[in-house]
Amino acid sequence: MALTDTDLKRLARLARLRLEESEITGLQGQFAGILGLIDQLQAVDTRGIEPLSHALDLGLRLREDLVTETDQRARFQSVAPQVEEGLYLVPKVIE
Amino acid sequence: MDWEVVIGLETHAQLATHSKIFSGAATAFGAAPNVQACAVDLALPGVLPVLNRSAVDCAIRFGLATGAAIASRSIFARKNYFYPDLPKGYQISQFEIPVVSGGTMSIELEGKVKQVRLTRAHLEEDAGKSLHEDFHGLSGIDLNRAGTPLLEIVSEPDLRSATEAVAYARALHRLVTWIGICDGNMQEGSFRCDANVSVRPRGQSELGTRCEIKNLNSFRFLEKAIEYEIRRQIELIEAGGVVVQETRLYDPDRDETRSMRSKEDAQDYRYFPDPDLLPLHIDAAWIGEVQARMPELPDAMQQRFIEQFGLSLYDAGVLTASRSMASYFLELLPYAANDAKLCANWVSGELSAALHREGLEIQDSRVSPRQLGGLLKRIQDGTISGKMGKELFDILWREGGEADALIEARGLQQISDVSSLEGIVESLMAEYPAQVAEYRAGKEKVFGFFVGRAMKASGGRANPEQLNAVLKQRLKAE
Amino acid sequence: MDLANTSLRQLASALHERRISSRELAQAYLGRIERLDGELGAFITVDPEKTLAQADAADARIARGQAGPLTGIPIAHKDIFCTQGWLTTCGSRMLSNFVSPYDAHVIEKFAGAGALILGKTNMDEFAMGSSNETSHFGPVKNPWNLAKVPGGSSGGSAAAVAARLAPAATATDTGGSIRQPAALCGVSGIKPTYGLVSRYGMIAYASSLDQGGVIAPSAEDLGLVLNAMVGFDARDSTSIDRPAEDYTATLGKPLKGLRIGLPREYFSGGVSSDVAQAIDAALEVYDRLGAERVEVSLPHSALSVPVYYVLAPAEASSNLSRYDGVRYGHRAAQYADLNDMYERSRAEGFGPEVKRRILTGTYVLSRGYYDAYYLQAQRVRRLIVNDFREAFEQCDVIMGPSSPTVAFGFGEKTGDPVQMYLSDIFTISVNLAGLPGLSIPAGFGAAGLPVGLQLIGNYFSEGRLLQAAHGYQQATDWHRQVPDMARA
Structure with a gap:
């Protein structure tokens, strides 16, 4: 199976990755190979087999409802691209 | 044409925990921006x-x-x-196997009870x-709320009008x-609804195309x-138009809903099990332990008030409007010789009016059940009239004190x-x-x-019944 | 001190006996990095001032008599471990300005043990790669032959240890990223059972497969470092709470009677002849040590690569969504609006391999494809796990090659992602099953390049794996062979 450029653009949009037109042909070729690889799975008979998300056959461990974190805003925002009055700034969010 | 309205509600109830669902940051409302956003948030x-x-x-x-x-196992x-307010680029939620499935809620409309089916309830951040x-x-962007x-709670599309939805x-x-499990504070966003609304010609079995109205944070806006x-x-x-399935936002200033453009492009959320979290196991012992701590539920208590105290459906509903209302009432009863009707009238009448006037919750009432009970007791034994009782209530509300002492000090006793x-x-x-x-x-x-x-002439203190009797007798006497 | 031929244990005793100070030791390694890393490219960040300050603290601790086995030992960390106050890039332009505001659990553990941070090692971008050619900071070279790749994604850690620029290095392994570069660089590397090393602060690639581990010259060194690294962490929901184990405790025990499972599928073509010969020779050493060979079968092992290239990109596509230029990391200089900012920041911040995997992952999770790819891959994953379960009913350790070939040349496989993906054919299934795996040097193949022998154990059998590796290393000296560079 191959991906059309429309497919690729849709995926890139979902993943918020800007694709240049010049990249598309190359990616299509690489995807043909990758899909060829993963399409091998289609031939496997997995009737009656439960999907496995995790090799660990364990249940979830829970934490007690305690506040353990203190304000570290200054430290965390020291690596932020743009902040003001304690807020992270981004281009206007349109609803 | 005769249209049938079909509504289902998705309600987000913020859970009353101290810390966030997946981190140890505080959930308190109103902190300065981002001071309650820890590394995980x-x-x-x-x-x-x-x-x-x-949270579980x-x-x-x-x-x-x-x-x-x-x-017993959910994912x-x-x-x-x-979205900039979603730091991980994904929300941890539950999809295929939620923690709670099914269930029902009873609602009451003009004295009739209707069962609304619930689809599911799931945990998310x-x-x-x-x-x-x-x-x-x-x-x-303020991420204090991120991870709360x-x-x-998702209902089946069982609701047939805005009134039923409310x-x-x-x-x-x-x-x-x-x-x-929730403080219910709608202004702070602790309880908010999304409404899925569609219409269809009455008698048609398939559903019409629905629109989802997001983030309705008051009952009035919902309606x-x-x-x-x-x-x-x-x-x-x-x-001659067609309804397009979309997400809409309600604008209370204009009283209209409008399409949310940002949600326009067909969403593909790519749900998959979170590999950072193993399956959540809940065993019977845990459920039993929660059950043991469960208070009497409002519907059951409402029914009990009707049966045990002979109250009307309406009165019983008012008294079980909240758990604190019900506890006030139950605490008041013995002080007023268990006269449920009298207590109900006063709680839903004078007391509720006073609370409403000052915007107080019943747990913050200026008149305690014991104080109110002291007053009701004197109405019961005829020491004061009902009318006098209302005046006395105002004094208790404003100045505090005890009914008996006030009656004595101010000479409020009825002349019988x-x-x-x-x-x-x-x-x-x-x-x-x-x-004559x-x-x-x-x-x-x-x-x-x-x-x-x-x-x-009696300063309002004459016992009305006695007075009537005396008047009749004297006026008739030739 | 001859750093090329001194084991960790010897370094530790030299420190305890005050024959050398931690400062002197750190200076010696920092000097080697200064001299040799220019052409090797194994490190992204070194910060001698910080390292030497830690060394002084370690010397004081040793003087107080409170030293543990790793106190004063410099250890290099893969740049995937968040290290407070240190640039932590994950080999990506996206994080090229990210000074971590917190420490990974692993970093805390080593700090507690008194080890020094020698520097942060180069790696494939976000651990996606098998040749260390995808790093934003340039490729790492193989110390045995600078025209060859060191393997990946922990290529910097493997090359640093091979060139003896560090006595040991941390690393991570999602599909072979410890074992394959260890093999290609002629050093030892262990990926423990999933859940033994906390993933908190270890930048996620594919969460259900990622596991931290160690690269060092010998199995004994691995055990010493692993002792400090393994431990329960309440901040990682997949961390396993079990009693601490001394991974060096069983090292001297004889291997007589050890049942070695040889999967038919690992010895039926697909391996270059030089590698096959070296592996055969290694197995003969085990014969002499009294081990028994058992033929086993892992019938679904060929499917591990396609399963991995569905599951790992799926998890990665989601794990890497947090890099949006809002709270940290690269943000494009010019953009028209919010979406444009996302799309440009991510397109500029991620390299081609990362983008390919994000797109692949987005595809296999998208509406209409989820069942056919993602769920199907999870079902086959169960079949692969079941294969191992059955195999371990017949044997104690599974052995085979770590990599189908010795180190290849730069650019040889970059044009064809699938060829690159197949480099990990022998290592990936171990991650899918969450099992411990280890690679040790087992001689040389074509052009004098190292060959790695892979040992796979049952869950929590790290002690036994290290024992088996140590027994072999007592009988051979491949692990003591060093490239010329290491003697420089």
Whole structure:
């Protein structure tokens, strides 16, 4: 199976990755190979087999409802691209 | 054409935990921006979620309270989408196997009870907030709310009008606050609804195309938004148009819903099990332990009030509007010789009015059950009249104190003794001989004149029944 | 001190006996990095001032008599471990400005043990790669032959240890990223059972597969470092709470009677002849040590690569969504609006391999494809796990090659992602099953390049794996062979 450029653009949009037109042909070729690889799975008979998300056959461990974190805003925002009055700034969010 | 309205509600109840659902940051409302956003909430590289036991406890409590099934194994999934208030680029939620499935809520409309089926309730994390005040044309992101635990409660499309939808939302609000899993504060966004609204010609079995109205954070907006949306859809279809499935936002200033452009592009959330979180196991022992701590539920208590105290459905509903209302009532009863009707009248009457006037919750009432009980006892034994009781209540509310002491100090006792009343009546008859003659000539309306004058003369303290009896007897006597 | 031929244990005793100070030791390694890393490219960040300050603290601790086995030992960390105050890039332009505001659990553990941070090692971008050619900071070279790749994604850690620029290095392994570069660089590397090393602060690639581990010259060194690295962490929901184990405790025990499972599928073509010969020779050493060979079968092992290239990109596509230029990391300089900012920041911040995997992952999770790819891959994953379960009923350790070939040349496989993906054919299934795996040097193949022998154990059998590796290393000296560079 191959991906059309429309497919690729849709995926890139979902993943918020800007694709240049010049990249598309190359990616299509690489995807043909990758899909060829993963399409091998289609031939496997997995009737009656439960999907496995995790090799660990364990249940979830829970934490007690305690506040353990203190304000570290200054430290965390020291690596932020743009902040003001304690807020992270981004281009206007349109609803 | 005759249209049938079909509504289902998705309600987000913020769970009353101290810390977030997957981190140890505080959930308190109103902190300065981002001071309650820890490394996990900010989705720093390398951080991981760990589930808060109390959030699960809340979900179990809700499931038990609605007669739902609690999953012995449920799965957390990632809902992938980009938004600046969603730091990880995905929301941890539950998709295929939620913690709670099924269950019902009863709602009451004009004295009739209707069962609304619940689809599911699942745990998830809240997003942060985008502040659209102008930061040089930018938006500011506050992630304090990111990671706050939510229970998303999804109803079946069983609701048939805006009124029913509001009744359901109110019943749900009463329940989640009653069982203590949500503070119910709608202004702060602790309880908010999304409404899925569609219309279809009456008699048609398949559903019409629905629109989802997001983030309705008051019962009034819920009602108005649904009403507007119903009108919009019917008008659209009758004008030959078609309803497009979309997400809409209610604008209370204009009283209309409008399409949310940002959600326009067809979403593909790519749900998959969160590999950072193993399956959540809930065993029978845990469920049993939650059950043991469960208070009597509002519907059951309402029914009990009707059966045990002979109250009306309405009165019982008022008294079980909240758990604190019910506890006030139950505490008041023994102070007032268990006269449930009298207590109910006063709680839903004077007390509720006073609370409403000052915007107080019943747990903050200035008059305690013991104080009110002291007052009601004196009405019961005839020491004061009902009218006098209301005045006394105002004094208790404003100044505090005890009913008996106030009655004594201010001479508020009712005048019930016959000879005092006869004294008053006789001097009135001496003062108004013409009116006495009129009455005796058969003009019975004059009787009211004498009641008014006698009341006034007694400073309002005359026992009305006694006074009537004395008046009748004296006026008739030739 | 001859750093090329001194084991960790010897370094530790030299420190305890005050024959050398931690400062002197750190200076010696920092000097080697200064001299040799220019052409090797194994490190992204070194910060001698910070390292030497830690060394002084370690010397004081040793002087107080409170030293543990790793106190004063410099250890290099893969740049995937968040290290407070240190640039932590994950080999990506996206994080090229990210000074971590917090420490990974692993970093805390080593700090507690008194080890020094020698520097942060180069790696494939976000651990996606098998040749260390995808790093934003340039490729790492193989110390045995600078024209060859060191393997990946922990290529910097493997090359640093091979060139003896560090006595040991941390690393991570999602599909072979410890074992394959260890093999290609002629050093030892262990990926423990999933859940033993906390993933908190270890930048996620594919969460259900990622596991931290160690690269060092010998199995004994691995055990010493692993002792400090393994431990329960409440901040990682997949961290396993079990009693601490001394991974060096069983090292001297004889291997007589050890049942070695040889999967038919690992010895039936697909391996270059030089590698096959070296592996055969290694197995003969085990014969002499009294081990028994058992033929086993892992019938679904060929499917591990396609399963991995569905599951790992799926998890990665989601894990890497947090890099949006809002709270940290690269943000494009110019953009029209919010979406444009996302799309440009991410397009500029991520390299081609990362983008390919994000797109692949987005595809396999998208509506209409989820069942056919993602769920199907999870079902086959169960079949692969079941294969191992059955195999371990017949044997104690599974052995085979770590990599189908010795180190290849730069650019040889970059044009064809699938060829690159197949480099990990022998290592990936171990991650899918969450099992411990280890690679040790087992001689040389074509052009004098190292060959790695892979040992796979049952869950929590790290002690036994290290014992088996140590027994072999007592009988051979491949692990003591060093490239010329290491003697420089």
